[in-house]
Amino acid sequence: QITLKESGPTLVKPTQTLTLTCTFSGFSFTTTGVGVGWIRQPPGKALEWLAVIHWTDDKRYNPSLKSRLTITKDTSKDQVVLTMTNMDPVDTGTYHCAHRPHWDKPFDSWGQGTLVTVSA
Amino acid sequence: QSALTQPRSVSGSPGQSVTISCTGTSRDVGNYNHVSWYQQHPGKAPKLIISDVNKRPSGVPDRFSGSKSVNTASLTISGLQAEDEADYYCCSYAGNYLVVFGGGTQVTVL
Numbered sequence A: 001q002i003t004l005k006e007s008g009p010t011l012v013k014p015t016q017t018l019t020l021t022c023t024f025s026g027f028s029f030t031t032t033g034v035g036v037g038w039i040r041q042p043p044g045k046a047l048e049w050l051a052v053i054h055w056t057d058d059k060r061y062n063p064s065l066k067s068r069l070t071i072t073k074d075t076s077k078d079q080v081v082l083t084m085t086n087m088d089p090v091d092t093g094t095y096h097c098a099h100r101p102h103w104d105k106p107f108d109s110w111g112q113g114t115l116v117t118v119s120a
Numbered sequence B: 001q002s003a004l005t006q007p008r009s010v011s012g013s014p015g016q017s018v019t020i021s022c023t024g025t026s027r028d029v030g031n032y033n034h035v036s037w038y039q040q041h042p043g044k045a046p047k048l049i050i051s052d053v054n055k056r057p058s059g060v061p062d063r064f065s066g067s068k069s070v071n072t073a074s075l076t077i078s079g080l081q082a083e084d085e086a087d088y089y090c091c092s093y094a095g096n097y098l099v100v101f102g103g104g105t106q107v108t109v110l
Helices: none
Strands: A003-007 A018-025 A035-041 A048-054 A059-061 A069-074 A079-084 A093-100 A114-118 B009-012 B018-023 B035-040 B047-050 B064-069 B072-077 B086-093 B099-101 B105-109
Touching (some): A018 A035, A018 A093, A048 A069, A048 A079, A059 A069, A079 A093, B009 B018, B018 B086, B018 B105, B047 B064, B072 B086
Antiparallel strands (some): A018 A079, A035 A048, A035 A093, A048 A059, A069 A079, B064 B072, B086 B105
16 A cells, blocks of 8 residues: 655745655655656645656656756655745645656555645 | 646536546647546545546546547546535646646536
8 A cells, every 4th residue: 555645844934945755655666667746736726746756766847846846765765855945925835745656657646745834 | 838728617416427628738638648637625635536548547436537639638427426526637748757737627516
């Protein structure tokens, strides 16, 4: 059974850097093709894909946010970390991490998400 | 990379069928058979209900079906049930390992 859980601050100030950790179980980055992505959702709004990291350490980012995002993995800890710089109130929302079994497959297991509020 | 276009809302009575459209471009929906659909109930994580245009993961009722024509994908819910009231999102592979989501559609069961 695949599970993912997001952790990190619930409140950040504008201009600060957000660091979120996704801790997962039930799969490993030693599995060919596997990836973990981050998707966010502002309150009452749509899902927005942010980034994905694959088993080869290949990293891809949403072009509109690429300059602010960094995704890394720690295979020994079964964790993926997302950092987003220069946070703004419009970045407020629920941030989910999700499992992707292969580069051409959809995110099939999601974490419950963590709500991040950006406010002074 | 622009969001895929979905209607804001659709509604139907129990037992009826509803169809949600998802319009993209030749760079995403039109170029790959990697369109998926997610169901999201309030306060819950999205749940994958359709992958690769028309494949249902194990456990997803067969009243959910998907299709695609050129740059538009569609999700049809046949025999609408009360528990189908939720938000639905389409998602497409957009090349170069990128993905793009739709704006979401709220389904109301009257």
